[in-house]
Amino acid sequence: MRPLSGNGLLLLYLDFDGVLHHENVLWHPRIGAYLSAPEQYKIFQHIGLLETLLAPYPQVRIVLSTSWVRRYGCAKSAKQLGPRLRQRVLGATFHSRMDEDLFMELPRGQQVWEDVLRRKPRGWIALDDDGEGWPPESAGKFIQTHDKDGISHPEVLERLKAALEQLCSK
Numbered sequence: 351m352r353p354l355s356g357n358g359l360l361l362l363y364l365d366f367d368g369v370l371h372h373e374n375v376l377w378h379p380r381i382g383a384y385l386s387a388p389e390q391y392k393i394f395q396h397i398g399l400l401e402t403l404l405a406p407y408p409q410v411r412i413v414l415s416t417s418w419v420r421r422y423g424c425a426k427s428a429k430q431l432g433p434r435l436r437q438r439v440l441g442a443t444f445h446s447r448m449d450e451d452l453f454m455e456l457p458r459g460q461q462v463w464e465d466v467l468r469r470k471p472r473g474w475i476a477l478d479d480d481g482e483g484w485p486p487e488s489a490g491k492f493i494q495t496h497d498k499d500g501i502s503h504p505e506v507l508e509r510l511k512a513a514l515e516q517l518c519s520k
């Protein structure tokens with residue numbers, strides 16, 4: 351199997367819910383995605399923060415590891431990130447040629463790990479609020495975010511800054 355786009359690159363695997371905003375996102379057929387959370391939380395409220403964190407590292411590319419891709423597709427999901435982050439997106443851990451049922455049986459950590467094996471990046475980190483199913487090979491690469499405050503939580507923010515610096519020093 352030939353590697354997907356990302357071979358030899360530095361990758362950030364990015365979940366949306368619990369990372370870029372509060373984890374309690376719901377879907378409605380007429381209005382689409384919306385947050386069911388206290389009013390201080392807004393959908394995609396941490397996009398600017400992620401843009402700022404990634405700005406010193408233009409070589410880092412993004413792979414979407416979010417359930418949004420299964421619902422909206424990769425291109426529509428990437429549009430949610432705005433132009434600066436969207437231009438970094440290479441693809442997603444899920445694509446339409448996959449068996450969705452088999453994919454969904456895997457915990458998020460395994461979904462990401464299988465994508466790492468296919469893409470063969472030079473280095474990678476993953477942001478996700480779901481700590482289940484991450485293989486031992488992801489130690490030091492997986493950053494579990496705060497389910498409500500996402501990457502803005504002070505401990506998560508410090509871990510992410512350190513991980514990006516380490517990733518890009520390779």
